[in-house]
Amino acid sequence: MRLIGVFLLTLVLLGGALEPLRAQPYNVEAGPIWNNMDAQNKCPGVCGGLGARWNGQWHTTVQGQMSVCSCEKHRRRGHEFEAGPIWNDADAQGKCPAVCGGQGRSWTGQWHTTVPGRMSVCACR
Secondary structure (H helix, E strand, O other): OHHHHHHHHHHHHHHHHHHHHOOOOEEEEEEOOOOHHHHHHHHHHHHHOOOEEEEEEEEEEEOOOEEEEEEEEOOEEOOEEEEEOOOOHHHHHHHHHHHHHOOOOOEEEEEEEEEOOOEEEEEEO
């Protein structure tokens, strides 16, 4: 019983220590966004152009004129950074330089899919 208590306490403390490592969202102006479907088309590119990913949130700041997309820096996997889905080499050539550049790095030319149809990573140096 005491061992379980120590284990649970360790998990709680470790979880608290890792909390600052989570990505903090920030808003990026995207021009007018008319609805959620429009946001789904615009926000991934707005955030991706900054080496970040869209977290699915957006809101209008000036009706009919300006909205913002909520972006988060890509989670780091060594020197690999998440890029959303990459469908082929041509798609990677369009996405990976911006993903790596947003992290202050350059793209190595390598990428791979981690979750088919949902997530790929770009290798950066």
